[in-house]
Amino acid sequence: MRLSRFVEFGRKIIGVGRNYKHHAAEMKSVVPDKPLLFLKPPTAFITEGNPIKVPRGCHELHHEVELGVIIGRKGKDISEIGAMDYVGGYTLCLDMTARDLQEEAKKNGLPWTVAKGFDTSCPVGSFLPKEQVADPHNLPLWCNVNGQMRQEGSTADMVFRIPTLISYISSYFTLEPGDVILTGTPAGVGPVQPGDIVEAGLGSLIRMSFKVQVEEKSM
């Protein structure tokens, strides 16, 4: 299988939380002393042309624009020094988050699984082979809703950089080709409503757009 079809691999989506200090501050949280991880199932993926569906019981769905790192080689206990050899490419992701469900979970000391992993919670853009990205730690990220800019940041501001993330994650989870690491979001996250259009970009490399819709019961 070709890595450009990573969405079809059915692999892990590993989220990193509070990896930008201004976002941690807007969430009234502190930057963790080691990467804060969560998982989304592969059914979270959607590509352009498919809607973001507000999950049942959610009244505050937020956008979080993020750089996605796509793993190209299987590895466990990867050293920071060799970590970039395990990157196959990059993409742009929206880590859609049911903020009200997440806040409730946080208050009760419960996991974020539903808040982060519901169907359509990971819209992604096209695959960029790593050779096309000169410096993944210097990429502008932006997100607007109905044409109004909400998030503008740079991957230069990540707290834990890609080699650290790969090394840390692989000390717990074997990384496999097609796994995607969501590297955290810059400040400016906010709500979306059914009917909204969420547009996001990664410098001049990727631009993508998704419509928000109510989740309807499937038969």
Ligand SMILES: CC(=O)CC(=O)C(=O)O
């Ligand atoms: C508070 C969060 O939802 C953490 C997260 O996903 C992030 O990008 O930061």
Ligand SMILES: [Mg+2]
């Ligand atoms: Mg996030």
